Amino acid sequence: MLKYLLRRLGVAVLVALTVSVITFSLIYLSGDPAIALAGDSASNEEIEHIRKAYGYDRPIIVQYGDWLARAAQGDLGRSHYLKANISDVILTRLPNTLILALCAISFALVLAIPLGVAAAIRPNSLIDRFALSLAVVGQALPSFWFALILIFFLGIQLRWLPITGTDSWMNFIMPAIALGYYVTPGVMRLTRAGMLEVLSSDYIRTAKAKGLRPPAVLFKHALRNAIIPVVSLAAVQFGFMLGGSIVIETIFAINGLGFLAWETIQRADLPMMQAIVLVLSCFYIVITFLADMLNAFLDPRIRVT
């Protein structure tokens, strides 16, 4: 297990380094950063001055090393547009996005996994058909529209939930549902398919032949094996939620990372964009690493490969 953990950790570090190279080179993708910073009306001297001041005159490899060393210490540079420390800006935005994504993925899993299990226990039953229709609807509804429907009924008609802001936990309920429901169909169908396959396997027959009661057969013996692909899918979806909640954050006016990314793209604030991409990528890498560890814990065969 330790060997597997170390090897997997090594891979994660390599991926992180690759991502850092790509994000670093973002600065140069759109041309000379000194010219971009100086603006249209700058003279050659001003450009040279900026180039020196920001260190753009040094060799690229030195610039990268310097940037990486600072980033590793949590210093992601300054946003020229906001005139603020990028780390500070990200740290004020990150909690909202993290809370939203955590709530959304929890909502999705709590709804999808029991439904998937129930559908697999009785294929083609009423509950299976209900789950299937839910999946079809879930996959077909655009999330912005679903979010608006939620706002209309729960927020405006019934006045149960606040429709904007991040003042209390109540504010996160609707956005979490709107963000999470889109993941539900995939997780549910995968759970159902996995359970159906596992339930017809020989070791489930063995478990029944031992006289185990249905809960032990289902949850101890079947679900643990069926859930492994679901863990991987949920990790990927969680990563998407962190970076891809732009629409939901905009609709519910949540000051999160997705909203920040959207603002940053509009302002062409390159260092900020670079930092956001790097932070989100690192989260992604950590999440997939944790998911792999969880799967290795669930299935001992993964540990030896």
Added chain:
Amino acid sequence: MSDTILEVRDLVIDIPVAAGMLHPVQSISFDVKRGETLSIVGESGCGKSLTSLAVMDLLPLRAKRTASVLTLDGEDLLSAGERRMSDIRGNKMAMIFQEPMTSLNPAYTIGNQLVEALLRHKQVSAAEARTRAIYLLEKVGITAAASRLSQYPHQLSGGLRQRVMIAMALMCGPDLIIADEPTTALDVTIQAQILHLLADLQKEFNMGMILITHDLGVVARVADRVAVMYAGQIVETGTAKQVFENPTHPYTQGLIECIPIPGKTERGAHLGSIPGIVPSLVGDLSGCHFADRCRYAMDACRSGRVELTGSFEDGHVYRCALTPQQCAANLTKGAA
């Protein structure tokens, strides 16, 4: 306590399929006594595995099971609900399956899966269960038993896994053990070991055993009594000695001719084979099921129902229209 552990009378299994009703098992009856091995022999699809699953009440949901008598140690299993059946399974009767490679859960250690059944059925502590698991692993010939408990199935070979399956079946000290082709998936060299192990344990713990197999060589070595199944019916049954020394039903005779005997069968000689294929068991079945493949079939064989009434010795019965004398004559002809 009665001598008979398992009593089965007129067991019928029906499965609805697209083409109609499939009759994989048609009215079979047998007993298993304490300390006795009954071997059910037959080719693939003859209903022998379904019979064992029917006894365990583990048939697929759509399969319908009926019987006039089905008792285990005097207790009626037909009226037992699913809750009661789950108390009996793994406790009073246990099953060993054909596929040791896939019959253990890959996610749990051997120890976990061994003690599970004992903790489920008996009031014992985890430590006692562990001690019993180690004792039984040693019984089934696994060395370093204590350290095996923390191993996972994928770390064991097929033969070891089947030994673990056997130990698992013995955890609660069952009265009846059902072994469904326990050696089929194993290497030939391991097959004999496992078989002898099963036979020894069955005698030592004085259990009743049903050994399901298509391998007559296996039967000859360990069975006390034999039931030969063909197309959902028992076509011949008796003691192993009766059936092997005096095979009566043409199908049994055919099966025995298929086995080469070292020292007796000449090199290059033709082994027997039975022409034709197993009949479809869908819809209305009449006449002798073996008639289409039988060398001695007569017009009478193709209509009406041939009953398991042919009998010429105590307990040795067969399902054929021929007289014992005719059968014996056929056997000498076939061998000649």
